[in-house]
Amino acid sequence: MSQYKSGVLFTVVGALLWGISGTSGQFLLQQRGLTSSWLVAVRMLMAGLILLVLCYKKEKGAVFRVWREKRDRRDLFLFAAFGLSFCQYTYFATISHSNAGTATVLQFLAPVLIMVYLSVKNRKLPRPAEMAAIVFAxxxxxxxxxxxxxxxxxxxxxxxxxxxxxxxxxxxxxxxxARLIKTYGTLLALGWGMLLGGVLLSLVYRPWRIIGTWDAAAFAALLVIILLGTVISFSLYLEGVHRIGATVGSMLSSAEPLSATFLSVFWLGTSLHWTDLLGIALILSTVFLLTLKSKPVHASEAIHTEPNS
Structure with missing residues (x-):
């Protein structure tokens, strides 16, 4: 298999696993009585530990170098608190009040928001395709x-x-x-960010207090979220994007809301109106519109990760 084909496969599988993770979260939140705050704290703690163990096997003591500089410690705290924790909590809170498909599609508005932010920051009007993306969103x-x-x-x-x-x-x-990832790599920054974010959330939500109804299906769903939906999905997706580029990767990442919507309907019985399907199609089309240019658009270069991501 060529590098391009394997990159496409890794990217699509990683995005599909994110969708499965979101639907597993919907199952735990709506059918097993868990809260989004408890689920996010546990997921971040466990995923952070696993990612750091993987990094330690490869880099040994170098995994702690991110703590040496004051600026790096500050940026890591901001990433953990306002990037990862905030992202995880709002995503699963959306699921608890709707469904995994809707939550994932709404999160897909991020590339459009990034494009608007960078256009304002750079004092540059959006291109026609970017304006169409805003209208469609x-x-x-x-x-x-x-x-x-x-x-x-x-x-x-x-x-x-x-x-x-x-x-x-x-x-x-x-x-x-961006600076942390460029300096230390995605998995190391993500591992420390996940672990630190989980610790911060644990100070408030106390994940050691077990809530909800636990059976084999609940434990399986939690493992899917931690292992398939975090560790394996991130590894596959990032390796895929490394092989095929962020522009194609951002387009293929639309497999995430599609898988989340499909599973939400056929596994959990979520009902969708025809306007929901049209709305989903319009929002997903923005990803394709933002890649219609000779060189990668700044918004599409921001890799969509769900940390559901």
Missing amino acids: VAGIFLLATHGRLDSLAISQKALMYGLLSAVSVVIYNLQP
């Missing part, structure tokens, strides 16, 4: 939130609020740790 949100009716919301206000905050958090997650 707004139209998609409108259809998901209202089903085309101006007098009522089709999803709860909390679901819409958390979903939009989730997209904002992905912007922070993509832009804030």
Whole structure:
């Protein structure tokens, strides 16, 4: 298999695993009585430990070098608190008030928000394709939130609020740790960020206090979120993007909301209106619009990761 084909395969499988992770979260939150805060704290602690163990096997004591400089410690804290923790919490909170498909699609507004932010920062008007992406994103949100009716919301206000905050958090997650990732690598920065974010959340939400209903299905769903939806998915996706580039990778990452929506409907029985499907299509189309140029667009170069990601 060529490097390009294997890169496409790794990227798609990684994105699909993120979608499976989101649906597993919906199962735990809506059918087993867990809270998004407890789930996020446990996921971040366990995933952070696993990632750091993997990094330690490769780099040994060098995994601790991120703590040497004051600026690095500050940036790591900001990444953990306002990037990862905020992103994880708002994503699973959106799921708890709606479903995995809706939460993942709303999070996919992040590339458009990044594009708008960078356009304002650089004082540069968006290109026609980027303007179309903004229009499609707004139209998609409108259809998901209202089903085309101006007098009522089709999803709860909390679901819409958390979903939009989730997209904002992905912007922070993509832009804030750029220097850390460039200096120390993605997995090391992500591992420490996950672990530190989990510790910070544990100070408030106390994950050692077991809640909800636990059976074999619940334990299996939690393992899927931690192992498949975090460690393996990130490893595959990032390796895939390394082989094929961020532009193609951002397009293929649309497999995530598609898998989350499919599983949410056929596994958990979530019902979708035709306007939901149209809204999903409009929002996903923004990823393709943001790649329609001769060289990679700044928004599409920000790799979408769900930390659901």
